Amino acid sequence: MTSTIQAPAPRQLATNRATRRPKNRRSRFLRRLPLNIVVALLLVIVCYPLVWLVLGSFKTQDEFLSSPFWALPSTPDLSNYTEAFAKANLGTYLINSVLTVIPALIIGLALGTAAAFALEVLVWKGRGPTLGIFLVGITVPAQIILLPLFTMYFQLHLLGTLWPLIITYTAVTLPLNVFMIATFFKAAPRGMFEAAAIDGASTLRMFWSVGVPMVRNGIFTVGLVQFFFLWNDLLFALTFTNNPRLRTVQVGLLSFNGQYGSIDYGPLFAAIVVSISATLLLYLFMNQRVMRGLAAGSMKG
Amino acid sequence: MAISVFSNRRATALLVMPALAIYTAVMLVPIVWSAIYSFMDGGLIGGFTFTGFDNYTQFFTDPQARSALRFTAIYAVAMTIGQVALGYLLSLLYLFHLRRSSTIVRTLVFFPVVLPTVAVALLFQRVFGLAPVEGPVNALIQTLGGTGIDWLGGTASAVGVLFVMDLWRSMGFYAVLLYAGLMDIPEEMIEAARLDGATGSKLVRHVVLPMLLPVLVSALVFSINGTMKVFDSIIALTGGGPAGSTTPLTLYMFQTAFGFGEYGYGSTIAMVLTLLSLIVTWFILRSTRRHLTAS
Incomplete structure (x- = not known):
């Protein structure tokens, strides 16, 4: 669309282009200037806090107190980072986050893919109601399940372990997993399944050898979207980790802020940088897929 | 033959049930449970007593x-x-x-x-x-x-x-x-x-x-x-x-x-x-x- 809006009739313009070029270019520049300033301002507003954060993670407390905010750190030393890992137990928190998010992500995707296949490809009574039941989970606020879950985990003696988080994370990813992967199965050519059926494949074999390979890309995108949701979760992690040893990165960061953050800027900034580094790395390599996936996920809601 | 592959009951149950079971236990049951809690007074330690709409009148x-x-x-x-x-x-x-x-x-x-x-x-x-x-x-x-x-x-x-x-x-x-x-x-x-x-x-x-x-x-x-x-x-x-x-x-x-x-x-x-x-x-x-x- 952009090209057609822009394209003038090239041949007509060609005759007087030589004489009019300098003036044209200047007026075009002036015409675009106000909005270009808006774009520049936008980028500064988006990027500057992050630049300040990363620079700050290398500054000493003295530099924070006495140098102006735009000053670069005098020496790029990592002492803030070592202090953050030592004082804030960042290592433990990172391991806890990985140990809860990754298993939940894998189990949730596996179960969600299976259910999506059954709901979209197979023919059975109760498909509609089952889809409707999964829809409920997308609309209700998480607060409605907190107290009963807490009671359940308490009575099963699971509080004090990471299991409550793994179980809850697995369950909360299911609705979106089912809905998004079902749309991928819908887009897959039906003929492939029919061909497999004629070749004598069983239902489960058709799921595993025909269905899953066709939506592999989609599963990966959904997994990426869910990774951000789970990794960034605060509510469940805050509710189900009553023991400091079990804190995830987000809860750990919050409590570190309460203990040291208001005084010691450097280690806190280093801890924040560490906490966003996983998302930053993923985004660096897969930003287009992340953007598409998140936009598609919201339209399902 | 092809039809039976698409409407195989046991396989369908095997594919849907695990997701549905976890989802029901962790989300559906707690939603109903919360609704029941909302008509009660108390907590995990002291136990619960039924109080009708008291919590809702208290809310407003x-x-x-x-x-x-x-x-x-x-x-x-x-x-x-x-x-x-x-x-x-x-x-x-x-x-x-x-x-x-x-x-x-x-x-x-x-x-x-x-x-x-x-x-x-x-x-x-x-x-x-x-x-x-x-x-x-x-x-x-x-x-x-x-x-x-x-x-x-x-x-x-x-x-x-x-x-x-x-x-x-x-x-x-x-x-x-x-x-x-x-x-x-x-x-x-x-x-x-x-x-x-x-x-x-x-x-x-x-x-x-x-x-x-x-x-x-x-x-x-x-x-x-x-x-x-x-x-x-x-x-x-x-x-x-x-x-x-x-x-x-x-x-x-x-x-x-x-x-x-x-x-x-x-x-x-x-x-x-x-x-x-x-x-x-x-x-x-x-x-x-x-x-x-x-x-």
């Missing part, structure tokens, strides 16, 4: 609950308007001004969307900080001759910082969502309108906006649903303060249930929030569907 006379309800409503409405409006303006900027070169800007502005809210909130506390270290905002104000402000110390300014932060976090998302909607408008449509003499705001109002309406509605629904459930950014940025003035229903529920151990009343607050978000979503979808079919 409790000044803290009212202020939480008010804050949730104000935040959700203002934030939804802000997010969608800003996202819409950005998407127009991407499409009509930046055009081909918009990919890099789009990608950068989207980045805060995937950042952990806690990290962003702690960063914004410092960006708007006053003591012991002046953040960039206060430093800039002082350079321009003003005096530094204790942003998170007063209610109005704390709400302001919250809005700025949440817009910063989410505008890139709504921009991409609405940009995708704009890209789906057939180019002949805009071409034809241009030939008919429509330009600038006229083009946007009479051609682009009506064509974008379905996507705009999805964005609105998604936004109001998310903003009514705001929790992370508030607990990490203001903690609900100063003096409880930025406490939404979600946080009030959390404090009641886990701070004071009142499971019954906490569940009531959660129920009110749930009903509210269902009603609002239903209302938007219904009113816009009528509008969509009318036009």
